[in-house]
Amino acid sequence: MGKLNDSASPHLRGNASVTRIMLCVILALLPAAITGCLNYGRHAALVLLVTVSAAVLFDFFSGLVFKRINCVKDMSAAVTGLLLGMCLPPDFPLWKAAIGSFLAIVAVKQAFGGIGKNIANPAAAAWIMLLLVFHKDMTTWRIPMTETIVSSAQPLSGSVGYWDLLFGSTAGNIGETCAAGLILGGIFLCLCGITSPAAPVGFLGSFALLSWIGGFDVPEQLLTGAVMIGAFFFANDYTTTPLTKSGKFLFGTGCGVLTFLIRHYGGFSDGTLIAVAAMNLFTPMLDRLTAPVPFGAVRKKKTKKSKKQETAAA
Amino acid sequence: MKRLNGIHLPVKKRTEDKQITPLPLPKTVRIPMLMHSGSPCVPIVSAGDHVDVGQLIGRAEASDAVPVHSSVSGTVRRIIRYELPSGQTVPCAEIETCETQLLADTCIPPVINTxxxxxxxxxxxxxxxxxxxxxxxxxxxxxxxxxxxxxxxxxxxxxxxxxxxxxxxxxxxxxxxxxxxxxxxxxxxxxxxxxxxxxxxxxxxxxxxxxxxxxxxxxxxxxxxxxxxxxxxxxxxxxxxxxxxxxxxxxxxxxxxxxxxxxxxxxxxxGIPLVERVVTVDGDAVTKPCNLRVPIGTPVTDLLDYAACEPDRIHQLLCGGEMMGECITFRASVVKTQNGLIASNTVKTYEESACIRCGRCMNACPLSLMPVSLDKAYQQRDVNQLKALRVDLCMNCGCCTYVCTAKRPLAETIQSAKALLA
Structure with missing residues (x-):
């Protein structure tokens, strides 16, 4: 008779794990990423390869430097790299893409304490930094299957149909143009129970409503830029969005409103990721506002009597 | 009607169709003087005394105690110290059973009118x-x-x-x-x-x-x-x-x-007092899962033998179920509160990692607490925050630990946090 294990209850665990979740997210991103690579050719694939591998490498080395376990194994760096790469133009210089991964992993994620502790979405924050530093490269796109360079933002290009917007045969960032793939991936994650539909519903709902009030072409507004990837992936990031369903909905709504404002009244052609990063800062506040009331907890309500007593005492 | 949160556990009721069968009479029983939540009883028998089924052996002196009765006919060998899963030691009567099992003459149907x-x-x-x-x-x-x-x-x-x-x-x-x-x-x-x-x-x-x-x-x-x-x-x-x-x-x-x-x-x-109970014996190490009617105080090893379970293969023994049960040793006896005996041959260890704020623990908590925030507040030893988050309401059901994707022992942490407030 050997020595028996002595541990605290429960003695049974579910099989969900961080790695499994991250793999599902990568799977959900793949349709849009692959379509992007097919549409924009070899260089687009290289950009994704560089952002993902650089992100994983930087995560590995930060793990050594900061002495953190479980850094690369959880696959979260690969997700960050993929998300960042998908939001870059197809002809983005590779070394600049690697800098983007460095900013995302080291500056935004690991410097704040590693996975689960960062305040802004690493990919979104790094994307904003790249936009400011390498503005020209970040705003030069190419019509798929051609060498035609365009520097106008996709929402303003005008002449493309909804079908093109759904399947990505328009000029734009690698992983953003195939809206159908992103919607598919987003629904897959919701059905798996990995993400909740609250944030995308708030995001797309408020954005569509504002676009409709503003007299814009609503489907076109929804299908262009980073709106879909923002609503289904960036606004559903666990770490940087609120915990509760109502918090997530408010978060998404805020993102939708900000995206609309930046797109139509701001200086940037597409401000989805700026909106997400800005809303990330509201997450602690939204968490506090929407915290659930524990079952059976008695909320101390101020009755008229106690109010009167308080004012009398004052 | 609103439903409280909970988790869906894998169905593992191998014993659901196993009829309750009596366990053959054990050779010895060890009956601890504390099998309820409250104060222990005082043993009133000593070595050499003959006892019968249902005879009083532990008197309840405190107001928060109930008496303990012998579950077998036999001779008291000695009064030993018995260690409960909580770590507390209490007196315990070790009784060697004899062949003829007789009911004590004190066992008469009570008159219950009021x-x-x-x-x-x-x-x-x-x-x-x-x-x-x-x-x-x-x-x-x-x-x-x-x-x-x-x-x-x-x-x-x-x-x-x-x-x-x-x-x-x-x-x-x-x-x-x-x-x-x-x-x-x-x-x-x-x-x-x-x-x-x-x-x-x-x-x-x-x-x-x-x-x-x-x-x-x-x-x-x-x-x-x-x-x-x-x-x-x-x-x-x-x-x-x-x-x-x-x-x-x-x-x-x-x-x-x-x-x-x-x-x-x-x-x-x-008029027969509480001297036996039904225990489910199951677990990966058990080849013959069963529901047994056993005298209180029966050594758990007797149950394992009956259920065709080799002690060498066991790595963990639980009193109760897998979610809220306590780890026990081979020296343990069946107590009044024991509804299950689970023997496992595999004990998985989990490497805990940083919380990714997935929120699954919140959605699993039946009492709508926020284990994610409690965990963080405990790490910072923030007593005021723990109070504000109502750590005292937690009933240690273990749902949060079960669903945690980062494999953090949340329920255990919350119990430590409760102790911090006390």
């Missing part, structure tokens, strides 16, 4: 909450508040356990008998029995047995875990949320387990 008679009987019988919590039944019955409703706990929501489930199938009339006894003397108008929806046969048996009794309803509960927790059970059967700071008794609600009621009924008929 509420006080029932309370006294519950106390003298050594009755405790047989569902596993070990609460003192006589204390529950002696409530000064008028009881409006009796809620009967037939949830048995742990994995693997089926002792209560078998009782509902095999002896529903005893449960109904117990209900009638209690409701008559405490003048309770309404009874609700909570049984999980995925046990239709048990629900049917109870309905059949209660066909002639009025005011007994069987409430199908969700098939999630936890349903047997008092607050959850009351909410899902009666729709009443017990407010913080109040006990169910103050709201006129009495909650008793099916096995406890069946025992009270049997005691009222025979």
């Amino acid at each position: 509420k006080q008679d029932l309370i006294d009987a519950a106390r003298e019988s050594g009755c405790v909450g047989l569902g596993g919590d070990g609460s003192l039944t006589f204390q529950k019955l002696s409530t000064n508040h008028p009881v409006q409703m009796l809620i009967v706990n037939g949830a048995e929501c742990e994995t693997r356990l089926s002792a209560d489930g078998r009782l509902m199938l095999e002896a529903p009339e005893q449960i109904i008998g117990g209900i009638e006894l209690v409701t008559k003397l405490l003048k309770i108008r309404e009874t609700r029995i909570g049984v999980r929806r995925n046990r239709p046969a048990a629900i049917q048996q109870l309905l059949n047995a209660a066909a002639n009794s009025r005011n007994i309803t069987v409430c199908p509960l969700p098939s999630d875990y936890p349903q047997g927790a008092e607050k959850v059970l009351i909410f899902h059967t009666a729709g009443i949320a017990v407010p913080d700071g109040q006990t169910p008794e103050e709201l006129g609600i009495l909650v008793l387990n099916v096995s406890t009621l069946a025992f009270l009924y049997q005691y009222s008929q025979t």
Whole structure:
């Protein structure tokens, strides 16, 4: 008779794990990423390869430097790299893409304490930094299957149909143009129970409503830029969005409103990721506002009597 | 009606169709003097004394204790120290059994005509909450508040356990008998029995047995875990949320387990105190899972032998179910509150990583607490934040730990956090 294990209850665990979740997210991103690579050719694939591998490498080395376990194994760096790469133009210089991964992993994620502790979405924050530093490269796109360079933002290009917007045969960032793939991936994650539909519903709902009030072409507004990837992936990031369903909905709504404002009244052609990063800062506040009331907890309500007593005492 | 959160556990009821069988008489039994929540009893036998089944061996001197009776006929070998899973040591009577098992002459059916008679009987019988919590039944019955409703706990929501489930199938009339006894003397108008929806046969048996009794309803509960927790059970059967700071008794609600009621009924008929109980024996190390009726104090190794389970292969032994059970050793005996004995040959260890704020623990918590925030507050030893997050309400059901994707031992952390406040 050997020595028996002595541990605290429960003695049974579910099989969900961080790695499994991250793999599902990568799977959900793949349709849009692959379509992007097919549409924009070899260089687009290289950009994704560089952002993902650089992100994983930087995560590995930060793990050594900061002495953190479980850094690369959880696959979260690969997700960050993929998300960042998908939001870059197809002809983005590779070394600049690697800098983007460095900013995302080291500056935004690991410097704040590693996975689960960062305040802004690493990919979104790094994307904003790249936009400011390498503005020209970040705003030069190419019509798929051609060498035609365009520097106008996709929402303003005008002449493309909804079908093109759904399947990505328009000029734009690698992983953003195939809206159908992103919607598919987003629904897959919701059905798996990995993400909740609250944030995308708030995001797309408020954005569509504002676009409709503003007299814009609503489907076109929804299908262009980073709106879909923002609503289904960036606004559903666990770490940087609120915990509760109502918090997530408010978060998404805020993102939708900000995206609309930046797109139509701001200086940037597409401000989805700026909106997400800005809303990330509201997450602690939204968490506090929407915290659930524990079952059976008695909320101390101020009755008229106690109010009167308080004012009398004052 | 709103449903409380919970988790869906994998169905592992291998013993659900295993009839309750008596365990062959053990050679020795070791009966600890503390098998309830309260103070230990004082042993009144010494080495060499002859005892019979049902004879008083431990006197309840404190007001929060019930007496302990011998579960066998035999000779007391010695009084030893027995270590409980909590670490507390209590006196324990080691009794060697003899061939002829006789009932002590003190075992005569009690006369129960009034509420006080029932309370006294519950106390003298050594009755405790047989569902596993070990609460003192006589204390529950002696409530000064008028009881409006009796809620009967037939949830048995742990994995693997089926002792209560078998009782509902095999002896529903005893449960109904117990209900009638209690409701008559405490003048309770309404009874609700909570049984999980995925046990239709048990629900049917109870309905059949209660066909002639009025005011007994069987409430199908969700098939999630936890349903047997008092607050959850009351909410899902009666729709009443017990407010913080109040006990169910103050709201006129009495909650008793099916096995406890069946025992009270049997005691009222025979006068044999609590000397045996049904234990489910299961686990990956067990080749012959079964439901056994065993004398209290039987060494757990006897049960393992019967269930064809090699002790060498066991790496973990649990008293109770896998979610809330406690780790025990091979030296342990079957106690009054033990509804299961789970032997595992594999003990998985999990590498915990940083929380990614996935929020699954919040969605699993039946009491809508925020384990994610409690974990963080505990790491910072932030007592005020822990209080604000109502750490005191946690009932340690373990749902948060079960669902945690970062494999953090949240329930354990929350118990440490509770201790921080005390």
